[in-house]
Amino acid sequence: MFHFFKKAKKANTQSKPQKNNDPIRSSLKHNTEHIKQLFSYGTNKDFSYRDLIAKYNQKEMSLFYYSSIVNGDKIYEAIIRPLLEAEGNELKNVVTVESLTEIKDFDEVIEHINSGKAILFQEGTAIAFSIDVAQFQFRSIGKAENESAIKGPQEAFTESLNVNISLVRKRVHDKQLITESKQVGKRSKSEVNFLYVSDLVNDDILNNLKKRLDEINTDSVRNVELLEQYIEERPYSIFPSIHYTERPDKAASYLEDGYIIILMDNSAACLVVPVTFWSFFHAQEDRYLRFLYGNFTRAIRLFAFYLTTMISATYVGITNFHSEMLPPDLLLAITASRERVPFPLIFEVLIMEVAFELIREAGIRIPNPLGPTIGIVGALILGQAAVEANIISPIIVIVAAVSGLTSFAIADVSINFTVRITRFIFIAAAGTYGMFGLAGAFLVWFMYAASLKSFGVPFFSPLAPYFKSPGDTVFRKAIKNEIWRPGNLLPKDLRKKRDSTSK
Amino acid sequence: MKRMICISLLLMFLTGCYDKVELEQQSYNVAIGVDQTDKEGTYEFTFQITNPEVGTTSGGGSDEEPNETVTTNGSDILTAMNTVNSFVSKRMTLDHTKVIVISEELARSGDFLQIIQAASRTTQIRRATQIVVSKESAAEFLNNIKPKMETRTHKYFQYMITRATQTGIIPDASVHRFFQITEGDADLFLAIYATNEHEEKKGEGYEDQYVAGEIPQEGGSDTQFMGSAVFKEGKMIDTLDGQDTRIAHVLDYTLDMDELLSTYPDPIRPEYRVAADYIQKTPAEVEIQYNKNKPTKIDVTVSFQIEVLAIPSLVNYSQNSAHQELLRKAIITDLESKANKLIKKTQEEYGSDPFYWSLFIRDQFIDVPAYEEADWNKKIYPNADITVSFNLKRLAFGKMLNDTNLSEVRD
Numbered sequence: 047m048f049h050f051f052k053k054a055k056k057a058n059t060q061s062k063p064q065k066n067n068d069p070i071r072s073s074l075k076h077n078t079e080h081i082k083q084l085f086s087y088g089t090n091k092d093f094s095y096r097d098l099i100a101k102y103n104q105k106e107m108s109l110f111y112y113s114s115i116v117n118g119d120k121i122y123e124a125i126i127r128p129l130l131e132a133e134g135n136e137l138k139n140v141v142t143v144e145s146l147t148e149i150k151d152f153d154e155v156i157e158h159i160n161s162g163k164a165i166l167f168q169e170g171t172a173i174a175f176s177i178d179v180a181q182f183q184f185r186s187i188g189k190a191e192n193e194s195a196i197k198g199p200q201e202a203f204t205e206s207l208n209v210n211i212s213l214v215r216k217r218v219h220d221k222q223l224i225t226e227s228k229q230v231g232k233r234s235k236s237e238v239n240f241l242y243v244s245d246l247v248n249d250d251i252l253n254n255l256k257k258r259l260d261e262i263n264t265d266s267v268r269n270v271e272l273l274e275q276y277i278e279e280r281p282y283s284i285f286p287s288i289h290y291t292e293r294p295d296k297a298a299s300y301l302e303d304g305y306i307i308i309l310m311d312n313s314a315a316c317l318v319v320p321v322t323f324w325s326f327f328h329a330q331e332d333r334y335l336r337f338l339y340g341n342f343t344r345a346i347r348l349f350a351f352y353l354t355t356m357i358s359a360t361y362v363g364i365t366n367f368h369s370e371m372l373p374p375d376l377l378l379a380i381t382a383s384r385e386r387v388p389f390p391l392i393f394e395v396l397i398m399e400v401a402f403e404l405i406r407e408a409g410i411r412i413p414n415p416l417g418p419t420i421g422i423v424g425a426l427i428l429g430q431a432a433v434e435a436n437i438i439s440p441i442i443v444i445v446a447a448v449s450g451l452t453s454f455a456i457a458d459v460s461i462n463f464t465v466r467i468t469r470f471i472f473i474a475a476a477g478t479y480g481m482f483g484l485a486g487a488f489l490v491w492f493m494y495a496a497s498l499k500s501f502g503v504p505f506f507s508p509l510a511p512y513f514k515s516p517g518d519t520v521f522r523k524a525i526k527n528e529i530w531r532p533g534n535l536l537p538k539d540l541r542k543k544r545d546s547t548s549k
Numbered sequence: 550m551k552r553m554i555c556i557s558l559l560l561m562f563l564t565g566c567y568d569k570v571e572l573e574q575q576s577y578n579v580a581i582g583v584d585q586t587d588k589e590g591t592y593e594f595t596f597q598i599t600n601p602e603v604g605t606t607s608g609g610g611s612d613e614e615p616n617e618t619v620t621t622n623g624s625d626i627l628t629a630m631n632t633v634n635s636f637v638s639k640r641m642t643l644d645h646t647k648v649i650v651i652s653e654e655l656a657r658s659g660d661f662l663q664i665i666q667a668a669s670r671t672t673q674i675r676r677a678t679q680i681v682v683s684k685e686s687a688a689e690f691l692n693n694i695k696p697k698m699e700t701r702t703h704k705y706f707q708y709m710i711t712r713a714t715q716t717g718i719i720p721d722a723s724v725h726r727f728f729q730i731t732e733g734d735a736d737l738f739l740a741i742y743a744t745n746e747h748e749e750k751k752g753e754g755y756e757d758q759y760v761a762g763e764i765p766q767e768g769g770s771d772t773q774f775m776g777s778a779v780f781k782e783g784k785m786i787d788t789l790d791g792q793d794t795r796i797a798h799v800l801d802y803t804l805d806m807d808e809l810l811s812t813y814p815d816p817i818r819p820e821y822r823v824a825a826d827y828i829q830k831t832p833a834e835v836e837i838q839y840n841k842n843k844p845t846k847i848d849v850t851v852s853f854q855i856e857v858l859a860i861p862s863l864v865n866y867s868q869n870s871a872h873q874e875l876l877r878k879a880i881i882t883d884l885e886s887k888a889n890k891l892i893k894k895t896q897e898e899y900g901s902d903p904f905y906w907s908l909f910i911r912d913q914f915i916d917v918p919a920y921e922e923a924d925w926n927k928k929i930y931p932n933a934d935i936t937v938s939f940n941l942k943r944l945a946f947g948k949m950l951n952d953t954n955l956s957e958v959r960d
Contacts (some may be wrong), residue, residue, distance in 0.1 A: 369570075377572070377601075385601070
């Protein structure tokens with residue numbers, strides 16, 4: 047458990063990646079043989095190649111690509127047909143593609159072929175041409191299912207880097223919006239793109255992120271969900287330190303406040319760094335709703351936050367240690383319902399909490415056609431049947447239901463787990479020491495949360511420590527009155543509102 | 550370092566759960582009764598334990614009694630509570646005790662102060678627990694409480710005492726107030742007076758001129774809460790009827806009263822009475838001028854409003870200003886005479902006041918010994934020169950001004 051308090055050890059042991067630094071020779075035969083051997087031609091079914099004689103210079107040429115990840119029509123229309131039919135003096139004047147790169151060694155060849163490019167070798171030339179004809183398959187843009195909103199855009203990120211960047215650029219029309227990229231993974235190289243507005247972002251945070259990306263030392267990082275675990279500061283912490291969202295509009299609003307967005311292929315979501323408690327507490331819809339409505343949902347959510355962490359623990363603490371605190375009628379009602387229950391009260395609460403967690407977990411994993419079963423089984427466990435079997439008392443059903451229901455109001459996946467785990471810690475504390483233990487556990491929990499930093503930004507800032515900010519913490523201001531960007535990030539430009547006449 | 554933290558964390562679990570107790574392992578006491586026995590130093594304690602299963606929907610226990618009343622002998626409340634465990638199955642808790650009932654006999658003997666001391670030591674008895682003096686023995690009183698509407702006794706006590714206190718016919722008699730007044734060694738403490746024994750009062754009595762047991766009643770529960778038992782220095786000396794208790798409420802700065810519906814003599818047709826709602830928005834103003842060698846002057850001003858509820862005599866008080874003036878005077882005179890009568894009684898018979906007026910003189914002494922030497926109970930109050938003036942701020946007549954004209958109706 048001491049890992050919780052400790053930063054993850056920095057990976058320093060840089061193993062030397064195997065380099066395949068063979069230069070491309072001028073002999074086409076040699077090049078062809080070498081590349082066939084590299085990609086196990088023949089065994090590797092979708093690795094294709096085509097020989098042809100170009101019409102413009104009458105030289106032999108070979109084209110290599112993965113047929114599964116390129117656009118076949120484009121290869122035909124833009125490469126093969128012009129080579130066979132067109133006249134011209136140079137290759138770049140013959141092929142009709144938008145991107146043509148010259149590469150010199152096989153290392154690059156491998157990389158380019160893997161990322162969906164076609165490689166063209168020419169007899170007597172010691173360079174190869176890489177032509178972008180990639181066409182990876184991905185899901186079309188769907189609705190944001192996990193962070194749904196009634197009022198607000200419905201688009202969600204999808205598993206394609208280009209589409210995702212396009213979704214962000216569509217929202218942020220700023221020439222300073224930079225899409226920088228780094229490669230991670232030693233064996234399967236994946237591209238990590240991080241987006242920021244260059245005249246807002248705090249360079250320290252940006253450099254910190256780059257450093258952590260550079261330090262990743264592993265064979266492959268497939269998507270942002272895995273990347274999150276590679277770049278986070280405290281892997282054993284109960285609190286998340288990186289925000290994960292599938293909403294491009296949310297990503298855009300973070301960008302405009304000076305945050306950094308991380309995107310990758312194969313993830314229908316982005317990461318946001320740095321992060322504060324408020325990023326997890328807020329839903330994007332709070333801002334789309336009018337001032338009063340948005341703050342009303344915030345109030346509800348805050349209440350839900352309190353209930354879901356505390357209600358079961360408070361119930362255990364008060365009934366086991368402080369029965370004098372209960373109003374007599376409630377006390378007698380609970381006592382009467384517990385007369386025939388065989389278990390200690392804390393055990394009763396744990397049964398129900400665990401049952402709820404089971405239903406929740408099963409509900410996520412169960413195949414869709416079996417979905418309704420969960421409802422029936424769940425209703426049986428959590429409902430009247432358990433009470434009638436004298437396993438639990440009816441009040442526990444209400445407590446567990448409130449505690450479970452309110453946990454759904456905390457929409458963010460990461461903080462939701464925090465809250466659910468916290469609940470069990472609090473129940474244990476209240477079960478051993480009553481309200482005294484609960485207060486102590488809460489204090490420790492809260493102190494730990496307040497001590498956290500995400501990329502150097504304190505977890506509860508800008509509220510504590512205080513910074514100039516839009517005032518968007520527990521509640522938010524009217525949008526017209528938001529003057530500053532979050533000062534806790536130390537952005538290059540703190541003032542959000544240009545118009546100085548109104549305030 | 551790691552090991553140290555680990556060990557200290559494990560140490561926490563050594564203490565774990567030591568005062569944890571499951572709800573169903575406790576029985577909840579609602580009322581404590583204390584009676585005298587023949588032997589000095591031994592008292593009879595009665596505990597009324599509520600049955601949680603009665604009055605819930607959780608099934609079972611519906612044919613059980615709503616509470617169990619047990620009596621045993623002992624020297625104080627807490628040890629008696631343990632003795633009771635020889636015939637009560639669960640651990641007793643006094644946390645939810647609503648009333649402590651003492652018999653008039655015990656109260657008058659003066660032993661009550663010793664017994665109630667336990668309440669100030671234990672955390673189990675709340676300071677807000679009410680002290681009730683019963684005319685009969687406390688055991689008898691508790692055994693015979695049979696509320697008709699409330700299944701559970703704690704609810705009965707709660708409603709009964711709250712409502713009766715609101716109307717001012719019984720005082721707020723918390724254990725806290727008892728200690729405050731008794732330890733202050735000045736003033737009189739008023740406890741709630743109640744009984745199950747009825748003994749109708751001969752002669753005339755208006756709506757609140759009764760003590761418990763005297764009120765003509767038919768139907769309903771036998772238990773009557775009315776009037777107060779006067780305690781001087783922890784010993785009961787007398788009872789006050791409902792009306793005097795109400796006057797004490799009017800004159801006492803610390804007691805609250807919500808509703809005082811009462812009747813006043815009709816000045817024009819004395820055979821009738823005028824019913825009115827007495828409204829007092831501000832507490833009585835008490836001014837004390839302490840004179841060391843001659844009688845202390847106490848001036849009390851009570852500002853109040855009257856809303857006339859019924860004029861059975863049908864005299865037009867509302868629109869005839871001369872009549873109205875008469876009514877005004879009659880009400881003030883009536884209140885003043887009632888108050889003066891009570892004050893005179895307290896000065897001459899009790900030698901102290903039930904109005905907590907000593908609060909207003911304390912700031913005129915340099916320190917506590919000086920105040921104690923001046924002696925409120927013996928020297929200041931009995932000889933004080935007290936004037937009470939009632940100040941009628943507003944006289945209202947309800948929403949209909951005219952009463953039925955009898956001669957027109959019966960022509």
